[in-house]
Amino acid sequence: MNVLLIPDAFKDSLSSSEVASAMRRGVLAEHPDANIFHITASDGGEGFLESVRQYLPNAEVIVCKTVDPLGRPLEASYLIDRDNNVAYIELAKASGLELLKPEDRNPLFTSTKGTGVQIADAIRRGMKTIYLGIGGSATNDAATGIVSALGFKFSDESGDLLDPCGNMLGEVSAIEKPVSLPEDLKFYAINDVLNPLYGPEGAAFTYAKQKGASTAEIKLLDAGLQNISEVIRSTYGMDHSDVPGSGAAGGTAYGLKAFLNAEYISGVSFLLKLAKFNELVDSEGIDLILTGEGCIDSQTAYGKLVSGVANEARLHNIPVMAVCGKLNLNKDEVRKLGMFAADEIYRPDQPEGYSYSHAASLISKRTVELLSQL
Numbered sequence: 001m002n003v004l005l006i007p008d009a010f011k012d013s014l015s016s017s018e019v020a021s022a023m024r025r026g027v028l029a030e031h032p033d034a035n036i037f038h039i040t041a042s043d044g045g046e047g048f049l050e051s052v053r054q055y056l057p058n059a060e061v062i063v064c065k066t067v068d069p070l071g072r073p074l075e076a077s078y079l080i081d082r083d084n085n086v087a088y089i090e091l092a093k094a095s096g097l098e099l100l101k102p103e104d105r106n107p108l109f110t111s112t113k114g115t116g117v118q119i120a121d122a123i124r125r126g127m128k129t130i131y132l133g134i135g136g137s138a139t140n141d142a143a144t145g146i147v148s149a150l151g152f153k154f155s156d157e158s159g160d161l162l163d164p165c166g167n168m169l170g171e172v173s174a175i176e177k178p179v180s181l182p183e184d185l186k187f188y189a190i191n192d193v194l195n196p197l198y199g200p201e202g203a204a205f206t207y208a209k210q211k212g213a214s215t216a217e218i219k220l221l222d223a224g225l226q227n228i229s230e231v232i233r234s235t236y237g238m239d240h241s242d243v244p245g246s247g248a249a250g251g252t253a254y255g256l257k258a259f260l261n262a263e264y265i266s267g268v269s270f271l272l273k274l275a276k277f278n279e280l281v282d283s284e285g286i287d288l289i290l291t292g293e294g295c296i297d298s299q300t301a302y303g304k305l306v307s308g309v310a311n312e313a314r315l316h317n318i319p320v321m322a323v324c325g326k327l328n329l330n331k332d333e334v335r336k337l338g339m340f341a342a343d344e345i346y347r348p349d350q351p352e353g354y355s356y357s358h359a360a361s362l363i364s365k366r367t368v369e370l371l372s373q374l
Helices: 018-032 048-055 113-124 142-149 166-171 202-205 217-238 248-260 267-274 277-283 305-314 332-338 361-372
Strands: 002-007 035-038 060-067 073-083 086-090 130-134 153-155 174-176 188-190 263-265 287-298 320-327 342-343
Touching: 002 018, 002 202, 018 048, 018 287, 048 073, 048 086, 048 267, 060 113, 073 113, 086 113, 113 130, 113 142, 142 153, 142 248, 153 320, 166 217, 174 217, 174 263, 188 248, 202 217, 202 248, 217 248, 248 263, 263 267, 267 277, 267 305, 287 305, 287 361, 305 320, 320 361, 332 342, 342 361
Parallel strands: 002 035, 002 287, 086 130, 130 188, 188 263, 287 320, 320 342
Antiparallel strands: 060 073, 073 086, 153 174
């Protein structure tokens, strides 16, 4: 049996590599003679740089002094390919939710400025192409923080300058674009989210709660996203708010496209291409793909890694199984995602926090149970 492992990280628990190791133990327990292959993948969120470095070993790690989502000093790394003047930056490294304690999380006050500082550093080093993995953000600022670090300025009706964050989006009345930004820069926003910028399925209503926003704050954030969209429409004559994916990372994708003419790229497709996925499944005769992530729910179909893996596997008629922390879909919904089966490590009779503290052993156990269904 030839098995390919392509899991995502389990947030607040295990990295993608640790999840893969746990799955490997489960596969070997059920099929001791199995040939096991592993692709380090990401949907553009946490683990994006780890995945890229796996397949671009000559990329250089750059450590940059920057700030976290609340403006506190931080050192964060990114990758550069000097031969091709390309930078690979993971938004979660400087603007990620996991950088903040639960009590500090609130997208009204967080900013992507730290990621912008990294981008500015890469540009100073001569990088002309920026690939930005934008998952896992703590923010809802429509990339205003990022571009403020590149020289953009935002002001209210009185002409007073605003500090970019989610709370200020509703106050923006005018935007000043820098004249010093090189014209030959190319930006790519890498993610697998399909949400629009605002509205019931937009950035705020879909993701702001998990970033610490209350119901009232979510409505305020959504109104701010609408306002910045209207200001950009009147200033630049463009509207990308309804483009699928514009709501990614609190509207970061939208801002990158509106301010920097970024192109959206599927994170799963991007990294599977780097990993030579098509060549691997054909040459090794892969029989089964195992994937997984922290939660599989109604949002998974909007472009999470599990969904992306299932879509790619469908082209090769390879069955996909998934292990997750929490499964909020029934069997029919799992099948609609393109998976043969899925199971969660959570069980209601477990002590509180057990599935986090025992995640590795539970993933191995669920892997065995899933494989027994084949």
